[in-house]
Amino acid sequence: DSEVFINDKKTDNSEVFWNPTPDIKQWRLIRHTVKFEEQGDFESEKLWQRVTRAINAKDQTEATxxxxxxxxxxxQAARDRKTKSEEWICKLFELDSLTGEWHYKFADTRPWDPLNDMIQFEKDGVIQTKVKHRTPMVSVPKMKHKPTRQQKKVAKGYSSPEPDIQDSSGSEAQSVKPNTRRKKGIELGDIQNSIESIKQTQEEIKRNIMALRNHLVSSTPATDYFLQQKDYFIIFLLILLQVIINFMFK
Structure with missing residues (x-):
């Protein structure tokens, strides 16, 4: 209940590290102890009472x-248990097989909820928390299993259930799928090749039209802006060929 100071050796300055003010003392937890006559034989206060009495009397020899x-x-109790092949079972602690350390079984490590938690207490060595209301248990509805056709027939008394037709058809469908996929892959490849050839043909037609236009412009006098009859016929044939190709591969 006294102040604690920290001394800096370099500067020789002293600062207050802990100061139990009246406000802090007011929030101190109230200590509750079990009455001596209600304690068990292995409770620390009852088991070590003679040692405690000797220490308080400053009798070191008696305490030892x-x-x-x-x-x-x-x-001696441990030797007796070993002779009888009995294992000591701890009531409040358990041994961690990985670290070899003993841990308290009923440690409450969840965060304190000021809206629901009221007080934390110990009863029979078990740490418990008194709350305003319990967390409701959410029940999950069980999934109802719908019996299959085969199970229904077995339940009715059939000695040998008929084979499931869906399974056999499903297996056949699975065996057919790879062949159909290969066929689809081949058809897609053929279509792509046809499209590429059509594109090349269209490019050639465009180049021919441009070459024909350039030839007509260069061969026609500057004063003559009209094409001859054969030129219109060639252009018509090229356009007709383009329309037919587009219609066939649309």
Whole structure:
């Protein structure tokens, strides 16, 4: 309940590290102890009462002797259990097989909820928390299993259920799928090749039209802006060929 200071050796300055003000003392948890007559034989206060009495009386010899008596009794009990092949089962602690350390079984490590948690207390060595209301248990509806056709026939008394037709058809469908996929792949490849050839033909037609136009422009006098009859006929044939190709591969 006194102040704690920190001293800096370099600067020799002292600062307050802990100061239990009246406000802090007001929020201190109230200590509750079990009555001596209600404690079990292995409770610390009851088990070590003679050692505590000797320490308070400043009798170091008596305290050491009483401590030796308690520890020797524990060693003898351990030897007896080993002889009888009995295993000591701890009530409140359990051994971690990985770290080899003992841990408290009923440790409540969840965060404190000020809206629901009221007080935390210990009863029979178990840490418990008194809450305003319990968290409701959410029940999950069970999935109802719908019996299949085969199970219905077995339930009616058929000695040998008929084979499931869907399974056989499904397996056949699975065996057919790879062939159909190969056929589709081949057809798609043929279509792509045809499209590429059509594109090349269209490019050639465009080049021919441009070449014909350039030839007509270069061969026709500057004063004559009209094409001859054969030129119109060639252009008509090229356009007709383009329309037919587009219609066939549309």
């Amino acid at each position: 002797q009483e401590k030796y008596v308690l520890e020797e009794a524990q060693r």
